[in-house]
Amino acid sequence: xxxxxxxxxxxxxxxxxxxxxxxxxxxxxxxxxxxxxxxxxxxxxxxxxxxxxxxxxxxxxxxxxxxxxxxxxxxxxxxxxxxxxxxxxxxxxxxxxxxxxxxxxxxxxxxxxxxxxxxxxxxxxxxxxxxxxxxxxxxxxxxxxxxxxxxxxxxxxxxxxxxxxxxxxxxxxxxxxxxxxxxxxxxxxxxxxxxxxxxxxxxxxxxxxxxxxxxxxxxxxxxxxxxxxxxxxxxxxxxxxxxxxxxxxxxxxxxxxxxxxxxxxxxx
Amino acid sequence: xxxxxxxxxxxxxxxxxxxxxxxxxxxxxxxxxxxxxxxxxxxxxxxxxxxxxxxxxxxxxxxxxxxxxxxxxxxxxxxxxxxxxxxxxxxxxxxxxxxxxxxxxxxxxxxxxxxxxxxxxxxxxxxxxxxxxxxxxxxxxxxxxxxxxxxxxxxxxxxxxxxxxxxxxxxxxxxxxxxxxxxxxxxxxxxxxxxxxxxxxxxxxxxxxxxxxxxxxxxxxxxxxxxxxxxxxxxxxxxxxxxxxxxxxxxxxxxxxxxxxxxxxxxxxxxxxxxxxxxxxxxxxxxxxxxxxxxxxxxxxxxxxxxxxxxxxxxxxxxxxxxxxxxxxxxxxxxxxxxxxxxxxxxxxxx
Numbered sequence: 001x002x003x004x005x006x007x008x009x010x011x012x013x014x015x016x017x018x019x020x021x022x023x024x025x026x027x028x029x030x031x032x033x034x035x036x037x038x039x040x041x042x043x044x045x046x047x048x049x050x051x052x053x054x055x056x057x058x059x060x061x062x063x064x065x066x067x068x069x070x071x072x073x074x075x076x077x078x079x080x081x082x083x084x085x086x087x088x089x090x091x092x093x094x095x096x097x098x099x100x101x102x103x104x105x106x107x108x109x110x111x112x113x114x115x116x117x118x119x120x121x122x123x124x125x126x127x128x129x130x131x132x133x134x135x136x137x138x139x140x141x142x143x144x145x146x147x148x149x150x151x152x153x154x155x156x157x158x159x160x161x162x163x164x165x166x167x168x169x170x171x172x173x174x175x176x177x178x179x180x181x182x183x184x185x186x187x188x189x190x191x192x193x194x195x196x197x198x199x200x201x202x203x204x205x206x207x208x209x210x211x212x213x214x215x216x217x218x219x220x221x222x223x224x225x226x227x228x229x230x231x232x233x234x235x236x237x238x239x240x241x242x243x244x245x246x247x248x249x250x251x252x253x254x255x256x257x258x259x260x261x262x263x264x265x266x267x268x
Numbered sequence: 269x270x271x272x273x274x275x276x277x278x279x280x281x282x283x284x285x286x287x288x289x290x291x292x293x294x295x296x297x298x299x300x301x302x303x304x305x306x307x308x309x310x311x312x313x314x315x316x317x318x319x320x321x322x323x324x325x326x327x328x329x330x331x332x333x334x335x336x337x338x339x340x341x342x343x344x345x346x347x348x349x350x351x352x353x354x355x356x357x358x359x360x361x362x363x364x365x366x367x368x369x370x371x372x373x374x375x376x377x378x379x380x381x382x383x384x385x386x387x388x389x390x391x392x393x394x395x396x397x398x399x400x401x402x403x404x405x406x407x408x409x410x411x412x413x414x415x416x417x418x419x420x421x422x423x424x425x426x427x428x429x430x431x432x433x434x435x436x437x438x439x440x441x442x443x444x445x446x447x448x449x450x451x452x453x454x455x456x457x458x459x460x461x462x463x464x465x466x467x468x469x470x471x472x473x474x475x476x477x478x479x480x481x482x483x484x485x486x487x488x489x490x491x492x493x494x495x496x497x498x499x500x501x502x503x504x505x506x507x508x509x510x511x512x513x514x515x516x517x518x519x520x521x522x523x524x525x526x527x528x529x530x531x532x533x534x535x536x537x538x539x540x541x542x543x544x545x546x547x548x549x550x551x552x553x554x555x556x557x558x559x560x561x562x563x564x565x566x567x568x569x570x571x572x573x574x575x576x577x578x579x580x581x582x583x584x585x586x587x588x589x590x591x592x593x594x595x596x597x598x599x600x601x602x603x604x605x606x607x608x609x610x611x612x613x614x615x616x617x618x619x
Binding site: 087099102103104105107108112116117119121124125126128 | 476480482485488489492493495496497499500501502561
């Protein structure tokens, strides 16, 4: 955790990477989801993972968070090669994912959700007062504003729920590597701003490294230090955000569409 | 930040900018309405009071008496309350136990056999009878959680088995209470108020369990979002097993209590009726059948409402058959009310 190069969050030096994915492949029966993935994540870095539907983004995320084992290749976390057999094992190593379904309990209050499975206790009883005030403090620190930590999660907007889910993961599991699966999906501009803000704040703290799957190139370039483009199970582009542009990414994807279209026409 | 909670309820009653001067009555009405909207138990509590007033006024001499109070609270209400506590926990985590009333039937027979045939001391026989409920709950949990049968079917099956076992082992004959057990039995059910006192203690304990402990939180999570609960690391199987076992334990306890209260062990006691009354009490007390929400206090008051109806009609000499029409209507009205209030609550939050 406390490595010398922590001051340079965007550092890509091999030794300083918190996570390296090397030659990872994954097949599901006849379908090859990932052919040969090589990816690295620097300390405190925000990596934007872009790609078409079905390009293999979710499979990659699931492998990194221990939900699935890769067929080949290896994962190196903090300089150590690891075989992640379960989500719990990955969590113990500080890798945690926030999925689109968020794993929040609608009927419970915000603070109970924040501390779910990590409740503060007073003997056998819940220490609601402590959880309430700590939740309030965390959310304030992270700049997340919600009407109250006492309201049930059901009453919050999509952006607020996403923010709560991220805050819970960051605080309660002490995640070092945070995987965000399309945190901006189906979100309006205002809502998305809450999350972009939150990721920016986490970046400033520097102790969390983030891989964020995104669809919107503009948003991804805005927030990520580096962009990886995933196509047909391979990383086809790896550039710092400032060295690429929405136009370039668009061109690559449009070119791919053209190729797919030509192939269709040829086979027709 | 937290002030907003207090406002959520009131937002509904505040169309068009705040309470102006001079509409004090309106304000009071609105704040009352707010309480109704927020506190699920409030509605059923008012209904309970109204029923007591009605029966108290219309049949003052027979309704307001020590013996009728014992009848209402201990004989009618207590068994419903205690089983309802278990059913509320199960309904919240998305399950149901139809076999509760048959665990109730069988437990006192087991107590009888242990004492009379196997020579167990009285206290041990009672403990074995009650622990049997835990075992039955464990089996319900095993078939539901581990073997994956919906609890409605599981407990339908285990209920029939238990009903049959009670009839076979008792040769369908009522048995007397073993004399040795009567000393302890006095505190369990024989003494007039004992059943109701137990019911109140059990409600107090499980109200705290549901609202103030991890167990309660995980029970709500299991029924509210099973996938999410599992992703958060909650062992939802364990929660369901546990709640089946709690329900079994409480049902067995009720069976033994009722045996002492009625001074006989009857193979036709229990059955579906107490279980359905308990589920009815839970539902009119605000427990959703879909899981994720419910309150023990609501079920407690709901059971007292049912008991007041049963007892009140009894006292008035109205045919027991017509009570069922009232029950059915009560269930439907309560459910429609719950669903509509939930909608209003949702709307109140959408700000």
